[in-house]
Amino acid sequence: MKTDDLVALLSTNPGLVDRSSVVRTLCVALTAGMVVALGIAFVGLGVRSDLMTTRALGFLIVKLAFAVGIVSLALVYLTRLARPGGERKTPSFLVAMPFLVIVFLAAISLWFTPSSHWDEMIVGDQWLECLLSIPIIAIVPFAISIWAVRRAAPTDLVRTGAVAGLISGGVSAMAYALHCTDDSLPFVAVWYGGTILLCTLAGAALGPRLLRW
C-alpha cells in the first residue's frame, strides 16, 4: 500500500477531536480508583473505632496529607507522561518531596523521643497488616490507571508505569489510613512510605509490558 493511500484513508471524514480527553480520562480513573479503594477499606477492614478522638483524628490528617500530596503530584506527572515526549520536560525529583518531608518529620519525632521507645514507634502493632494491605488495595486502582494511560500515548513506559504505581499506592494509603491505628510519624514514614515505594517499583517493572501501543 502507498503511504498516500493511507493518508487519504485517514483524512476522509476525520471527525472532531476532544482535546481535553487525556486529562479527563485520568481524572475519571483516579476517582474510580479512590471509590474502589475506599470501598475495600470500609467493607474489608472497617474504619478505626477511635476515629473521633483528637489524637486519632490528628494522625489521620497527617497520613491523609502525606497520601494526598503524593497523589496530587503523581497526577500532575501522569498527565504529562501520558503524552508523547512528556518525559522530556518532567524532572523526577519533585515527586519525591512528600517522602522527604515525612522522613524529615519522622527524624525530628525520633530526636525528641528516648531511644528505648524507637522500636515501638517504628514497628508499631500492625506493620505486617500495613505491609500487605496497601499493595493489595492498590491493585484495582493500578489497573484502572493503566487502562486510562493506555488510552493516551506514553513514550517512556518505565517512568509512566512507575508513576501509575505511585498514584495507586497513594490512593491505597489514603483508604488504609482510615483503618490503621498505628499513630507515629516514623511508622508512617517507614511502612506507608515503603509500601508506596514498593507499588512504584512494581509499576516501573510492569510498565513496559502493560503500556505498549
Next chain:
Amino acid sequence: MTTHETELKELMLASLDGDGASHRALLERLSRRLRAYYKGKLAGIGRDATEAEDLVQEAVLAIHVKRHTYDPAQPLTPWVHAIARYKLIDFLRRNRASFADVPIDEADEVMAHDDNVSAESTYDVRRLMERLPKKMRCSIEAVKLDGLSIAEAAERCGISEPGVKVNIHRGLKALAALIAQETRT
C-alpha cells in the same frame, strides 16, 4: 521557531477541529519528513532502507489515532518526534535488533529533511482489513474509503451513529496492531 513548526502546528490545530483538508495536508507533509528521518536512521544502523516505508505508515497511523494526546499549548515538533522515535525503537525491538545503537537525537531532526519518493509498504492494508470484525470493517470502508457520512454508514452497517464512530476508532487501532504484527520478521 522554524517555519515548519508554525505551519504544521496550524494544520494540526485545524485538523483537531475536524478539517479533513488540513488533516490530509498535515499527514502528507509529515509523512515526507518521517520518510527522510527513518531512511537516515535505518541507514545509520546498517538496516535496509526499504523498511522505512512500513515505519512511515506506522507512525502516520499512530499520529492519526493518538492525535488527541497533542497538547495545543506545546510545540508540535517534539510531539511528532517522540512518536517517530518510539515507533522506531518499538520496530527494532520487535525485529530483535539492538536499539542501543540508535543514537539520541534532537527533536528538530524529525523535521530536518523532506523525502517524497514514496514506496509501497510490505503489507496490504485492504487485505489486513479483512481480518477485522465485521462492524469495524464495514464502518471504516463506508466512511474512510467510500466517503459516506456517519449517518449513511450507520444505515449501511446496521448500527447506530455513535456505534460507527466507535467502530472506526477501534478498527484503526486494531489495524495499527495488525500492521505491527505484519512487519515482525
